[in-house]
């Protein structure tokens with residue numbers, strides 16, 4: 001039983017991490033109808049930024065997280081300007097290839113700058129554990145859960161209540177009409193990318209102390225996040241979050257009870273089975289034509 | 290038995306019905322007009338028939354068979370095809386190839402024999418070419434036969450779209466505004482083409498805003514407003530129908 | 541006149557290459573570029589001609605390599621039998637993968653194929669009893685023309701060079717057979733407009749799957765020969781980095797343009813090797829190049845060459861100017877699906 005609870009808790013924290021990464025992807029898809037294949041690299045860059053600030057410059061952890069997120073929001077703006085804007089109105093193929101190209105560039109820049117040795121950033125929270133019955137949970141995991149929940153609430157508030165959030169919803173529902181009504185699509189898409197990148201940074205700042213960061217760390221996280229985005233119904237943010245948690249738990253249980261080495265395939269097995277039954281994802285509406 | 294029959298068809302977008310519990314039927318050999326103000330749901334009906342949209346409710350029968358959930362390509366193979374309001378052609382294929390590609394789908398050759406270019410394929414290809422040339426002759430597009438369709442003018446594209454429908458001799462063709470943005474001479478030509486094809490046995494179901502055109506061509510007119518059929522009858526009756534005048538001119 | 545001479549000249553150059561290039565390292569690079577030509581063309585059938593941009597193509601190449609890496613040492617079968625077996629098994633694999641993948645449109649299709657490819661790579665890494673995992677399968681025998689123990693072995697670099705030329709001829713012939721004529725015409729129709737295709741009776745899904753299976757089988761076959769040549773097969777054969785190479789070659793060369801793809805495959809393989817650029821710098825440059833190519837010239841280098849040629853012709857010929865004008869008006873709308 002304890003083992004089961006341990007796996008479950010692992011799964012939930014894993015799910016929270018996928019959810020944070022996937023949210024960025026999903027928000028961007030909702031507004032721009034585009035999947036950013038370099039999103040995992042933004043996650044990776046955030047990890048390095050945190051290591052730089054916290055480990056190398058000795059900035060206190062909390063402050064380092066804030067700076068990392070702020071810095072990555074700016075990187076998100078920049079990324080949108082350079083990579084996304086030229087392909088916003090192009091076909092999905094061109095968008096796919098353009099963002100994959102950006103991903104190649106970022107991964108290899110990281111290799112050039114930081115090499116391939118993983119970097120770590122242990123914190124007090126990640127080194128101390130919290131005991132419930134006979135199960136150990138590191139405080140960092142609890143922080144991850146808290147941050148995930150709080151940031152989702154904030155995002156919901158932002159999208160429902162603020163002007164910009166409303167504009168984002170309007171664009172995602174009807175792009176042409178939004179142009180007619182004079183919404184600043186470029187501005188909104190900048191902000192959307194800022195948010196996406198900020199979420200990736202939040203995820204990375206809290207996860208990096210638990211694991212480590214290396215140039216290719218984004219790839220696998222990104223793929224799980226992509227699976228969650230599709231499973232949740234493309235562009236359906238809440239669906240994505242549920243799907244991410246579902247995938248995290250499945251993966252942890254799979255790793256514990258079925259096969260540890262194949263745990264990374266669990267997400268895709270779930271994805272494929274669900275899609276065979278519901279091609280539009282669990283929560284997505286069927287799109288015609 | 291009607292060639293095409295629609296029973297209780299309903300389709301909503303975001304909760305607003307675009308087609309609302311609609312019934313209609315079309316007999317073989319007829320030319321039927323479908324008119325109605327902008328946004329009254331005409332194109333949506335076509336989209337539901339050819340299953341480019343999944344209808345919410347209702348049954349569609351073609352030659353007595355339920356086709357409500359039949360894939361568009363199967364409909365084409367069984368003799369139902371259409372044009373689109375925004376004209377579509379295969380822009381990288383030549384005018385001739387546009388017709389050939391439509392024709393060849395209706396010939397009984399196998400993928401293997403196509404890969405190996407067997408002699409039977411050459412025969413099929415020859416037959417297809419003859420038919421395609423005949424069709425081009427008919428719509429007077431022979432002079433642009435080897436031009437890429439992407440280079441055609443708008444009017445030429447419309448003729449090509451019409452030709453790629455009738456070239457494989459379907460039972461029924463649904464035309465979505467065949468005269469929109471076409472000059473008067475061309476409109477008369479299109480009218481003649483449809484007449485001749487209809488005499489050859491092709492049934493037509495036509496969405497039109499050009500009243501003169503459709504009243505002249507169709508034997509029966511269906512009038513749509515907000516997804517509902519408000520009138521149906523011979524052109525003469527429709528032209529004098531109070532409800533129709535109101536729907537159209539707000540009188 | 542110039543065109544007629546070109547082909548024989550090319551044949552002579554290609555056949556005579558090993559006589560000029562004697563350094564084993566350079567011959568190896570030529571073989572590598574020949575492999576990439578075949579590999580990229582097999583990708584273009586489905587990704588280019590039908591626009592199904594799958595990210596699983598290396599899974600087919602890698603599986604083909606593993607099939608041969610596992611079976612060839614066991615049975616000592618001749619290379620052509622391994623080639624056929626790899627192609628057939630990979631085709632079956634592709635058929636299975638196509639079932640969930642082709643239920644999805646566009647980007648979801650790409651993502652699911654990526655997931656499938658990653659899962660297969662995990663199998664290669666972790667099913668150690670079968671694949672030896674990260675230790676790789678070594679000692680794959682050299683290509684033998686007949687059967688086990690036969691003395692007709694091919695192990696010189698020259699021999700492999702000619703073998704890859706042969707493979708390229710096979711791949712190009714199949715590529716041309718499926719992308720021209722009746723099937724090719726249907727492919728173009730689907731690429732131009734899926735909705736219109738369906739209303740004319742084209743079974744879009746079936747043709748997409750057909751292209752996918754043929755491309756996969758060819759990649760599997762190429763992988764099989766590559767396994768013989770390299771004598772090892774590792775899990776990274778199935779990895780994403782190969783997908784990137786393919787995308788770079790196909791999209792810079794110009795989708796559906798086999799000449800452009802062949803030239804790009806050769807140039808992009810040879811140039812960095814000769815200049816001895818570090819791999820990560822090379823990938824950064826390729827990434828930037830790919831980005832610029834896809835954004836600025838969606839039809840690839842070959843498309844660029846074409847449009848320059850059209851411009852030149854337009855200025856010389858009065859007759860064509862009308863058509864060309866009409867065309868430049870429509871170019872912006874629907875020249876290819878990649879520029880919509």
Ligand SMILES: Nc1ncnc2c1ncn2[C@@H]1O[C@H](COP(=O)(O)OP(=O)(O)OP(=O)(O)O)[C@@H](O)[C@H]1O
Nearest residue numbers: 302303307325326327328329330331332333334374
């Ligand atoms: N795919 C769609 N998504 C959302 N709404 C749609 C869609 N297609 C049609 N509608 C809506 O359904 C209604 C009917 O549209 P439809 O295109 O059938 O009109 P129509 O009668 O063909 O008009 P027109 O004469 O202008 O072509 C319109 O209000 C339109 O906005």
Ligand SMILES: [Mg+2]
Nearest residue numbers: 331332333374
């Ligand atoms: Mg309409």
